Amino acid sequence: MAIIEVRSLTKVYGREVACREICLSVEEGQIFGLLGRNGAGKTTLVKMLVGLIYPTAGEAEVAGYAPQDIRSRRQIGFLPENFRFHGWLKGRELVAFHGRLAGLDGRMARRRAHEALELVGLAGEGQKLVANYSKGMQQRLGLAAALVGDPRVVFLDEPTSALDPLGRRHVREILLTLKEAGKTVFLNSHLLSEVEQVCDRVAIINQGTVVAAGRLDELQAGPATVAIRLDGLTGELAKELRQLYPDLQREGDRLTVAPGGREEIADLVARLVAGGCRIYEVTPARNSLEDIFVYLVREGELACG
Amino acid sequence: MWLMALFTFREAWRKRVVLVAGGLTLAFLILFGTGLHFVLGDTVRGADLTASFWAMMEVITLSSMGIYLASFLVAGVAILAAVGSVSGEIENGTLYALAVRPLSRRDLFLGKFLGVGAMLIAYAALLFLALAGLIYWQTGLVLPGLGPALGLFILKPLVLLSITMLGTTRLTTLGNGVLAFGLYALAVVGGMMEQIGVLLGNTATVYTGVVTSLVLPADAVYRRLVATVVNRMPLGNGQDVPFLNPQMTLGPIGSGSTPSDWMLVYTLAYVVFLVAVAVYTFQRRDI
Numbered sequence: 001m002a003i004i005e006v007r008s009l010t011k012v013y014g015r016e017v018a019c020r021e022i023c024l025s026v027e028e029g030q031i032f033g034l035l036g037r038n039g040a041g042k043t044t045l046v047k048m049l050v051g052l053i054y055p056t057a058g059e060a061e062v063a064g065y066a067p068q069d070i071r072s073r074r075q076i077g078f079l080p081e082n083f084r085f086h087g088w089l090k091g092r093e094l095v096a097f098h099g100r101l102a103g104l105d106g107r108m109a110r111r112r113a114h115e116a117l118e119l120v121g122l123a124g125e126g127q128k129l130v131a132n133y134s135k136g137m138q139q140r141l142g143l144a145a146a147l148v149g150d151p152r153v154v155f156l157d158e159p160t161s162a163l164d165p166l167g168r169r170h171v172r173e174i175l176l177t178l179k180e181a182g183k184t185v186f187l188n189s190h191l192l193s194e195v196e197q198v199c200d201r202v203a204i205i206n207q208g209t210v211v212a213a214g215r216l217d218e219l220q221a222g223p224a225t226v227a228i229r230l231d232g233l234t235g236e237l238a239k240e241l242r243q244l245y246p247d248l249q250r251e252g253d254r255l256t257v258a259p260g261g262r263e264e265i266a267d268l269v270a271r272l273v274a275g276g277c278r279i280y281e282v283t284p285a286r287n288s289l290e291d292i293f294v295y296l297v298r299e300g301e302l303a304c305g
Numbered sequence: 306m307w308l309m310a311l312f313t314f315r316e317a318w319r320k321r322v323v324l325v326a327g328g329l330t331l332a333f334l335i336l337f338g339t340g341l342h343f344v345l346g347d348t349v350r351g352a353d354l355t356a357s358f359w360a361m362m363e364v365i366t367l368s369s370m371g372i373y374l375a376s377f378l379v380a381g382v383a384i385l386a387a388v389g390s391v392s393g394e395i396e397n398g399t400l401y402a403l404a405v406r407p408l409s410r411r412d413l414f415l416g417k418f419l420g421v422g423a424m425l426i427a428y429a430a431l432l433f434l435a436l437a438g439l440i441y442w443q444t445g446l447v448l449p450g451l452g453p454a455l456g457l458f459i460l461k462p463l464v465l466l467s468i469t470m471l472g473t474t475r476l477t478t479l480g481n482g483v484l485a486f487g488l489y490a491l492a493v494v495g496g497m498m499e500q501i502g503v504l505l506g507n508t509a510t511v512y513t514g515v516v517t518s519l520v521l522p523a524d525a526v527y528r529r530l531v532a533t534v535v536n537r538m539p540l541g542n543g544q545d546v547p548f549l550n551p552q553m554t555l556g557p558i559g560s561g562s563t564p565s566d567w568m569l570v571y572t573l574a575y576v577v578f579l580v581a582v583a584v585y586t587f588q589r590r591d592i
Contacts (some may be wrong), residue, residue, distance in 0.1 A: 050405045052592040073407040080401035088319040100308055101406035145402055 003028040008058035018044040020208045031185040033199035041208040044189045077146035081157040087131030102149025116144035135162040157188040170288040188210035196289045228255045309416020341443045373558045383462035384485045387480035388467040410588045425462045433458040449537035457530035464523045467579040476585040490522045496524030498587040501559035522572040532560040
């Protein structure tokens with residue numbers, strides 16, 4: 001069941017298009033990654049989904065309601081990107097206050113605040129003033145505030161940008177824990193490795209438009225290269241192959257091509273053997289998310305001039 | 306909404322806004338009290354004010370000056386307390402996490418308005434009562450019309466709060482501060498022109514003051530307050546000395562041209578209307 005549904009969502013600022021006809025669907029219980037370079041429109045999209053920004057056109061539903069609807073907001077948690085918290089509050093007070101705003105009574109809010117701080121590794125820091133927290137601690141505090149109301153959907157906008165590697169790993173573990181608990185996580189990030197490690201589905205956004213979306217393994221199963229170590233390749237055969245595979249590269253005994261799929265790899269090997277080649281090694285290279293991202297972003301730039 | 310109001314009130318308390326404002330106010334009261342003590346000679350202190358026109362005029366002038374300066378202080382606190390309550394929170398990123406909570410924008414805004422408003426009401430009431438106490442201590446005079454005067458003294462910062470809260474929903478903090486102080490200056494100058502116009506019998510100048518009062522009725526509330534207090538003082542209504550109306554002798558800080566009851570109704574409607582527009586604006590803006 002889709003818990004986040006986005007249909008032709010568009011946001012225009014004056015003559016600048018921040019998001020253009022974005023369509024997305026996120027199933028409940030998934031970790032969904034939204035990738036894009038800085039300024040691609042990720043934060044604008046998330047802000048529309050949590051009701052901070054009104055779309056120019058199109059519509060969205062989160063947990064069955066429009067993002068501005070209180071019934072939708074009762075079911076979400078949000079960690080913004082460029083946020084700050086009220087420095088005059090103590091960490092525990094702040095998280096408990098967010099619990100109260102999320103609809104918990106005083107006692108429950110304090111209990112949940114303690115649990116949320118424990119989850120993000122700040123249990124011992126709850127009595128400190130937020131103003132004295134480091135940037136990384138503030139980010140973890142933000143995560144605790146987002147989770148204190150036990151939301152069904154959690155929107156995280158660059159949740160690890162201020163964290164060290166250990167902190168990032170900890171956040172990844174929290175995301176997986178949330179997934180195990182059946183929560184949906186909408187992760188907005190430009191850290192590809194992070195997304196690659198935890199996300200079930202991703203969408204890549206470039207210049208306000210979704211340029212690719214799907215399960216991670218589906219995206220990675222796209223055109224990839226195959227490296228073949230061989231002997232006996234004649235110039236005539238190489239020329240023939242280059243017509244079939246324009247991006248063919250030859251370096252010594254190593255041939256690199258980008259066939260369309262698994263069947264084409266088998267055909268290529270058969271053709272090489274038939275042409276008198278001896279094959280020593282066939283190594284298919286799996287597309288990394290980074291390859292896909294760079295390819296799509298560059299393609300987008302070329303298309304837009 | 307009440308949770309947000311309490312939060313805003315606590316914020317002012319914890320950030321020591323109250324402490325700083327309280328310290329400055331205490332300094333003002335000490336200064337005013339010292340002035341009152343030394344300016345009022347033995348002729349006033351212990352004298353029968355109802356019998357001496359000049360002694361009474363000294364008290365009227367110094368009381369009006371005290372109220373005038375105190376209302377400036379409250380106006381400044383009102384503008385500074387509200388100037389960045391929405392824009393500032395957007396600029397520094399504290400509003401994002403709050404605005405996505407299951408709380409309508411209207412309740413979020415009204416909570417802030419009520420929180421700051423409660424603080425201002427408490428502050429203005431304490432300041433006015435301290436001022437009245439000081440006048441009583443030094444002259445033995447209980448400010449007449451204390452209740453209505455207190456109400457008017459509290460109303461003035463609420464007028465400024467409403468215009469500043471409207472500004473903060475749309476403008477930057479700096480822009481809103483410039484606008485609020487600018488409008489307040491306009492209202493004060495307009496009010497003074499109106500009083501001078503009355504003294505000189507110049508209708509055009511009086512109307513200029515009326516127009517600025519319609520734009521921002523903060524000064525009009527002060528004029529009504531002065532009239533409420535001074536007109537009820539012994540000799541204050543000029544009946545005993547018909548050739549000299551004390552309101553006229555007060556000049557620019559007096560209330561020779563006193564705002565009517567309808568002006569008060571307009572002021573109350575003005576506050577309600579501005580808050581409604583601010584809610585509407587805040588509900589529709591992107592954060």
